[in-house]
Amino acid sequence: xxxxxxxxxxxxxxxxxxxxxxxxxxxxxxxxxxxxxxxxxxxxxxxxxxxxxxxxxxxxxxxxxxxxxxxxxxxxxxxxxxxxxxxxxxxxxxxxxxxxxxxxxxxxxxxxxxxxxxxxxxxxxxxxxxxxxxxxxxxxxxxxxxxxxxxxxxxxxxxxxxxxxxxxxxxxxxxxxxxxxxxxxxxxxxxxxxxxxxxxxxxxxxxxxxxxxxxxxxxxxxxxxxxxxxxxxxxxxxxxxxxxxxxxxxxxxxxxxxxxxxxxxxxxxxxxxxxxxxxxxxxxxxxxxxxxxxxxxxxxxxxxxxxxxxxxxxxxxxxxxxxxxxxxxxxxxxxxxxxxxxxxxxxxxxxxxxxxxxxxxxxxxxxxxxxxxxxxxxxxxxxxxxxxxxxxxxxxxxxxxxxxxxxxxxxxxxxxxxxxxxxxxxxxxxxxxxxxxxxxxxxxxxxxxxxxxxxxxxxxxxxxxxxxxxxxxxxxxxxxxxxxxxxxxxxxxxxxxxxxxxxxxxxxxxxxxxxxxxxxxxxxxxxxxxxxxxxxxxxxxxxxxxxxxxxxxxxxxxxxxxxxxxxxxxxxxxxxxxxxxxxxxxxxxxxxxxxxxxxxxxxxxxxxxxxxxxxxxxxxxxxxxxxxxxxxxxxxxxxxxxxxxxxxxxxxxxxxxxxxxxxxxx
Amino acid sequence: xxxxxxxxxxxxxxxxxxxxxxxxxxxxxxxxxxxxxxxxxxxxxxxxxxxxxxxxxxxxxxxxxxxxxxxx
Numbered sequence: 001x002x003x004x005x006x007x008x009x010x011x012x013x014x015x016x017x018x019x020x021x022x023x024x025x026x027x028x029x030x031x032x033x034x035x036x037x038x039x040x041x042x043x044x045x046x047x048x049x050x051x052x053x054x055x056x057x058x059x060x061x062x063x064x065x066x067x068x069x070x071x072x073x074x075x076x077x078x079x080x081x082x083x084x085x086x087x088x089x090x091x092x093x094x095x096x097x098x099x100x101x102x103x104x105x106x107x108x109x110x111x112x113x114x115x116x117x118x119x120x121x122x123x124x125x126x127x128x129x130x131x132x133x134x135x136x137x138x139x140x141x142x143x144x145x146x147x148x149x150x151x152x153x154x155x156x157x158x159x160x161x162x163x164x165x166x167x168x169x170x171x172x173x174x175x176x177x178x179x180x181x182x183x184x185x186x187x188x189x190x191x192x193x194x195x196x197x198x199x200x201x202x203x204x205x206x207x208x209x210x211x212x213x214x215x216x217x218x219x220x221x222x223x224x225x226x227x228x229x230x231x232x233x234x235x236x237x238x239x240x241x242x243x244x245x246x247x248x249x250x251x252x253x254x255x256x257x258x259x260x261x262x263x264x265x266x267x268x269x270x271x272x273x274x275x276x277x278x279x280x281x282x283x284x285x286x287x288x289x290x291x292x293x294x295x296x297x298x299x300x301x302x303x304x305x306x307x308x309x310x311x312x313x314x315x316x317x318x319x320x321x322x323x324x325x326x327x328x329x330x331x332x333x334x335x336x337x338x339x340x341x342x343x344x345x346x347x348x349x350x351x352x353x354x355x356x357x358x359x360x361x362x363x364x365x366x367x368x369x370x371x372x373x374x375x376x377x378x379x380x381x382x383x384x385x386x387x388x389x390x391x392x393x394x395x396x397x398x399x400x401x402x403x404x405x406x407x408x409x410x411x412x413x414x415x416x417x418x419x420x421x422x423x424x425x426x427x428x429x430x431x432x433x434x435x436x437x438x439x440x441x442x443x444x445x446x447x448x449x450x451x452x453x454x455x456x457x458x459x460x461x462x463x464x465x466x467x468x469x470x471x472x473x474x475x476x477x478x479x480x481x482x483x484x485x486x487x488x489x490x491x492x493x494x495x496x497x498x499x500x501x502x503x504x505x506x507x508x509x510x511x512x513x514x515x516x517x518x519x520x521x522x523x524x525x526x527x528x529x530x531x532x533x534x535x536x537x538x539x540x541x542x543x544x545x546x547x548x549x550x551x552x553x554x555x556x557x558x559x560x561x562x563x564x565x566x567x568x569x570x571x572x573x574x575x576x577x578x579x580x581x582x583x584x585x586x587x588x589x590x591x592x593x594x595x596x597x598x599x600x601x602x603x604x605x606x607x608x609x610x611x612x613x614x615x616x617x618x619x620x621x622x623x624x625x626x627x628x629x630x631x632x633x634x635x636x637x638x639x640x641x642x643x644x645x646x647x648x649x650x651x652x653x654x655x656x657x658x659x660x661x662x663x664x665x666x
Numbered sequence: 667x668x669x670x671x672x673x674x675x676x677x678x679x680x681x682x683x684x685x686x687x688x689x690x691x692x693x694x695x696x697x698x699x700x701x702x703x704x705x706x707x708x709x710x711x712x713x714x715x716x717x718x719x720x721x722x723x724x725x726x727x728x729x730x731x732x733x734x735x736x737x738x
Contacts, residue, residue, distance in 0.1 A: 142676045275679055
C-alpha cells in the first residue's frame with residue numbers, strides 16, 4: 001500500500017514537471033534558463049527513481065553478489081542528477097567558512113540517510129525523494145516568486161515604450177529617451193503620453209487611471225499641460241515636450257516605486273536578524289538531538305542507544321527547519337502592498353513608511369489645497385441693487401488690470417472675455433481696492449476702507465471670506481463674497497479617518513481665525529490652529545508629536561508646495577495632488593496622486609491590510625515550523641512530511657502575500 | 667556616489683546574505699539589495715573607483731551565494 005502511494009506520488013511529480021516544461025517552452029518569458037534546466041533534472045530523476053522503484057531490490061538480487069553494488073551505483077547516479085549542485089554549494093560553503101546554510105542542511109541530511117541506507121542495504125528511495133522534493137520546493141519557490149514579482153511589476157509598469165515623432169510627413173517611433181525638450185511628439189488614441197508637455201494641436205480625453213487610480217477622464221485641449229503616463233483616449237494630440245523623459249512624471253513615479261522596497265521596514269529587519277540566529281540554532285539543536293538522547297538512553301537508563309533512530313530524526317529535523325517561507329513572504333507582502341497602493345493612486349516610498357502609516361493615530365492637515373481647493377471663488381452676492389451678474393461684470397472689469405488672486409477669481413466668475421476698451425482711468429489704491437470708469441460709469445470695488453474713504457455707507461457681511469464692496473457712481477451697489485471652497489470629499493474623508501481608528505484630526509492654517517474655525521466646524525475636525533506662519537506650523541507639529549504616545553504615529557498632510565519642512569518633521573508626510581509637483585514627490589513619504597482627501601483613509605487601510613498579512617505570515621510560518629520541529633523530534637513525522645511542511649508553508653505564505661495586492665474594495 | 671546594478675538571485679535569504687557581504691566590502695559606504703526588483707544599490711565611499719570596488723563586491727557575493735549574478 002505504502003509503495004503504491006509513493007509510486008503514485010512520483011508519477012504525479014513526473015507528469016507535473018513535464019507539463020511545466022511544456023508551459024515553459026510556450027511562453028519564453030515565464031521561466032529562466034536555470035529553472036528549465038532544473039525542471040529537466042527533476043523529470044529525469046523522477047522517472048529514473050520510478051523505474052528503480054518498480055524493479056525493486058529483488059531484480060538486483062538476481063545479479064548475485066554484485067547486485068547490491070549495482071543498485072547502489074544507479075541510485076547514487078540518480079541522487080547526483082538531482083542533488084549535485086546542493087552538494088557543490090555545501091562544499092563551497094564549508095570552504096568559505098559559511099557552514100550552516102540550507103545547502104549544508106540538505107547535504108548532511110541526505111548523505112547521512114544515504115550512509116544509513118548503504119549500511120543496511122535498505123531503502124534508497126527516501127534519500128533521493130527528500131532531495132527531489134527539496135529541489136521541487138526550491139524550484140516552485142523560485143518560479144512562484146518570479147511570477148508574482150513579474151505580475152506586480154507589470155501592474156505598476158506605466159513606462160511608455162516609444163514616442164511618435166513626425167519626420168518628413170511620416171510618423172516615426174523613437175525611444176522616449178532620445179526626444180529633446182521642445183520637440184513635438186504625436187500621441188494617437190489608445191497610446192500613452194510618453195513625456196510631459198503642452199498640447200499644441202488637437203483635443204482629446206485622457207485616462208489618468210494609471211497615475212491616480214481614478215477612472216474619471218480628463219479633457220485636454222490646446223494650451224493644456226499634459227502629464228506622461230496618461231492614456232490618450234479619443235483624439236490625436238500634438239504635444240510640445242517641456243521636460244526630458246528622465247525628468248517626466250512617469251519616470252519619476254517608476255523610479256520611486258521601484259526603489260520603494262529598498263527601504264526596509266522593521267518587520268523585514270526582524271526577519272533577516274531572525275534568520276541569522278535561527279539557522280545556526282537549528283543546526284546545534286539537530287546535533288543535540290542526534291547525540292544526547294542516545295547517550296542518555298545508553299548511559300543513564302542502560303537501554304539500547306538506538307543511534308539510527310535519533311540520527312534519522314536529527315536529519316529530518318534539519319530538513320523541516322528551512323526558514324525560506326518566512327524570509328520570502330515578508331518582503332513579498334510589502335512589495336505587493338506597495339504595488340496595490342500604487343494602483344490605487346497612492347505612492348508609498350518604502351516598506352518602512354507603509355509600516356508607519358498603519359500606526360497613524362493623529363492626522364494633521366494643512367488647510368489650503370488639502371482640505372480646500374485653494375482656488376478662490378465667488379461664494380455669494382449680497383444686497384445687490386442691480387442684477388447680480390451685472391455687479392460681477394462691473395467688478396471684474398474694474399479689477400481687470402490686477403493680477404491679485406481675488407481679481408482673478410472675479411474675472412473667472414464673470415466668465416467672458418474682458419474687453420479692456422470698456423475700462424478707463426484705472427486707479428489702484430493699495431490695500432483698499434480699485435476705482436475705474438467702466439462704460440463711462442464710475443465703479444469703486446474694494447474693502448471697508450475704500451468705502452470709508454469714499455464716504456459711501458455700506459452693509460457689513462456675516463459670511464466668512466473676503467468681502468468686496470461695490471459702489472457705482474458713488475452709490476452703494478452691494479457686495480460680493482469670495483471664499484476658498486472646501487473639497488467635495490473633505491467632510492467624508494474626515495469621517496472615514498475616524499472610522500478607520502484615527503483618534504485626532506488637526507488643521508493648521510495661515511488663514512484668519514474666523515475662516516479657519518468655520519471650515520473646521522463644518523468638517524468636524526478636533527482641533528484647529530489658525531494664523532500660523534510656515535515656521536509656526538513646524539513648531540505646532542513638534543508640540544503634537546510630544547503630546548502623543550510613542551507607538552502612535554502622526555501624519556501630516558499637505559499640498560507639498562510650501563509644506564516641505566513640516567512634511568519632513570512629521571512621522572510620516574503625505575503630499576496631496578502631486579500630479580506634476582516635484583517638491584511634493586521630494587519631500588513626502590507618501591504621495592497621493594489625486595487631490596482627493598478620501599485617499600488618506602484608503603492609504604491607511606491599505607497599509608493595515610498589508611501589515612496584517614505580514615504578521616499573519618510571520619506567526620503562521622513560525623508556528624508551523626516549530627510544530628513540525630517538535631513532531632519530528634518526537635518521531636511523529638518522517639522526512640517526507642518534513643519536506644511537505646517546508647514547501648507547503650512557503651506556498652501558503654506566498655499566496656497570502658499576494659493578497660496584499662488586492663486593495664480595490666478597501 | 668550611488669550606482670544601481672541589476673542582479674539575479676533566486677532566494678530572499680540569499681539576497682540578504684549578498685547585502686551583508688556587499689556592505690562589508692572595503693570602499694562600500696552602504697549597499698541595499700532589492701530582491702523584488704532584482705537590483706543592488708551600492709553607495710561608494712568618496713574617491714573610490716566604482717568598477718574596482720564592484721569587482722570585490724562580486725567576489726564577496728559569489729562566496730556567500732555561488733548562484734548569484736551581478737551585471738556590471
